Amino acid sequence: MRYKKHCGPPPRELIAPRAMCLSKLLRQSFNEAVAEQGLFSGQQDIVLALVENEGITLSELAKLLDVSSATASVSIKRMEKAGFIIKKADKNDARITRLYPTEKAKHAPENIKNKMDSLENILKKNMTEEQAQQLSDLLELAIQNLLERGDKS
Numbered sequence: 001m002r003y004k005k006h007c008g009p010p011p012r013e014l015i016a017p018r019a020m021c022l023s024k025l026l027r028q029s030f031n032e033a034v035a036e037q038g039l040f041s042g043q044q045d046i047v048l049a050l051v052e053n054e055g056i057t058l059s060e061l062a063k064l065l066d067v068s069s070a071t072a073s074v075s076i077k078r079m080e081k082a083g084f085i086i087k088k089a090d091k092n093d094a095r096i097t098r099l100y101p102t103e104k105a106k107h108a109p110e111n112i113k114n115k116m117d118s119l120e121n122i123l124k125k126n127m128t129e130e131q132a133q134q135l136s137d138l139l140e141l142a143i144q145n146l147l148e149r150g151d152k153s
Helices: 015-036 043-052 058-065 069-081 103-123 129-152
Strands: 085-089 097-101
Touching: 015 103, 015 129, 043 058, 043 069, 043 097, 043 103, 058 069, 058 097, 069 085
Parallel strands: none
Antiparallel strands: 085 097
16 A cells, blocks of 8 residues: 555644544555455444344344444345344244344454454554554544543534
């Protein structure tokens, strides 16, 4: 990846354009890691929810993810076709459909995490542990500054 192609070189004294460029590059890398598992961006949240809550209903999943049932339903259908989800009727009430992750889905979070750990190492390349911690602390301070600004608006 070439820097200029993705973000353009912002002036060194400006923080926000650099943070936005970093955010864009990280999002692209995350989306690539998700796509390598056969998922579309956002579906990793569904996989994680199902792995942690096997047998959840569609409405429970939608509520958990704070999306509409219609939105969740579209993703569930797509993910079922892709082999990530199995739908089963409830044992006590056949009108209720429960969602279960397949083995493929159960492995996806760990695979994504491994990719993200690798990305973390790339981010820290040529930094000392102290520099990496300092950068993390400064980013946290910037985040808190923006959150406080929102509280005063």
